[in-house]
Amino acid sequence: MKAVVQDRYGTPDILRVEELPLPQPRSGQVRVKVVATSVNLSDWENLRGRPAYARIGGLRRPKHPTPGSDIAGWVDAIGEGVTRFRIGDAVYGDNLFLKGGFAEYAVAVETALTHKPTDLDFVAASAIPQSGAIALQGTHGAAPGTRVLINGGGGGSGVFAIQLAKRAGAHVTGVDTAAKLDFMRSLGADEAIDYRQDDFTRQRYDLILDMVAHRSVFAYRRALNRGGRYRCVGGTVPTLLRVLTAGAVVGAVTGRRLGMLAVKEGPAHFSPVADLCLAGEIDTRVDRTYSLEETAAALGCVGAGQALGKVVVTP
Ligand SMILES: NC(=O)c1ccc[n+]([C@@H]2O[C@H](COP(=O)([O-])OP(=O)(O)OC[C@H]3O[C@@H](n4cnc5c(N)ncnc54)[C@H](OP(=O)(O)O)[C@@H]3O)[C@@H](O)[C@H]2O)c1
Incomplete structure (x- = not known):
């Protein structure tokens, strides 16, 4: 089979497409004939080996030689003990632990996948798992009368986060580059801020979901109403560490909550987003x-911030 191979950290030019042996599913695993694999910022971070958390599991080289985790395709072989799938089932999910999605075939843990609804095409399905789970958990608490801010709102998770917060009745502000302001408004954002021009921490919000944390905990605290909550999912390592330590203290003594969101993985955490897409309540935006x-x-397109929404590879 053809597969992308990454044998070190670096720039996109280190990736090669090679002929590799067909992977065999072990116990509790299935092999998927991949139709679509979406690109997440985590794939870019895994390519670069930066921020440092991208090297967890592989200090000098990636643990898995073929990257790509958000897959959609057909089950074409099953390992021992697999009960939920049969050969020929259409599935999708975030194969974060085994990766291998940028290939014609990938082996995935059974529990990472779920059946793909017939009306959801493979490209749209691959766009949902990781970004949808981040957005769903990150916007928990959005409600009528609340002010929600999505930092990095024009990216993969932001697409869903803006729509979910808006659907929940919140007033939504998206922050990203100038080129993505109209895009965020098209998703329903009431306000859109260019982070190179304006400082979002000069206004106050009840809920902040941050994809790209890099500010001080005092700036985040300043941007929260009393009782408000700041959650980050990605960003620079020093910032994430400060949020986990000083942020927790600053929040506690000022009646706010600052912390990092450890996103729960698995179908239960992304299929509600697919259901909303199927019901026409929100959209996957594949650029x-x-x-x-x-x-x-x-x-490279995702790394350079050129995508409006998701980018998908279709092996
Ligand atoms: N915590 C967890 O459990 C967990 C689980 C899975 C993933 N993650 C992480 O969650 C993050 C998810 O990001 P994603 O997939 O939505 O990324 P994405 O698609 O790349 O979106 C990020 C957006 O932020 C913008 N941006 C960059 N710098 C910015 C700044 N200073 N201010 C405002 N916006 C800025 C980017 O635009 P430009 O590039 O054009 O500037 C881009 O539009 C990743 O870091 C991933 O590693 C966390």
């Missing part, structure tokens, strides 16, 4: 699709 041979370009 571009790339062939397997163009995986480096797909990752």
